[in-house]
Amino acid sequence: MFSIFKKKYDSISAKELSERIERVNLIDVRETHEYKTGHVPKARNISMGDLLKNPAKYLDEKEQYHIICQSGSRSSRTCEKLASLGYHVVNVAGGTGAYPQALKK
Numbered sequence: 001m002f003s004i005f006k007k008k009y010d011s012i013s014a015k016e017l018s019e020r021i022e023r024v025n026l027i028d029v030r031e032t033h034e035y036k037t038g039h040v041p042k043a044r045n046i047s048m049g050d051l052l053k054n055p056a057k058y059l060d061e062k063e064q065y066h067i068i069c070q071s072g073s074r075s076s077r078t079c080e081k082l083a084s085l086g087y088h089v090v091n092v093a094g095g096t097g098a099y100p101q102a103l104k105k
Contacts, residue, residue, distance in 0.1 A: 008083040011076075011091040014098035017066060024066045027051065027058075028096070029078050038103030040068060040096055048074050052081055059087055068092040
């Protein structure tokens with residue numbers, strides 16, 4: 001009865017991401033100036049606006065993508081939209097602010 005409220009994407013913690021960083025496609029949806037202040041190694045920067053405007057330009061529907069932002073709010077909204085379009089995405093809860101290792105500048 002309440003299945004319409006079930007999220008269509010998974011979430012992991014920033015700590016879990018750090019344990020599997022070498023095996024994921026990671027997209028940082030913050031703005032470029034935010035990304036430049038420090039980001040998770042291996043993260044590719046595509047702003048939330050650009051990604052949601054034209055996801056097919058950046059994503060392959062057959063691949064899985066982990067989505068990160070500063071705190072998890074933008075990445076969650078991005079995952080909600082991308083999942084509704086059929087993309088396989090995983091939200092990184094807590095974002096870069098919770099990432100347990102040094103950020104790359």
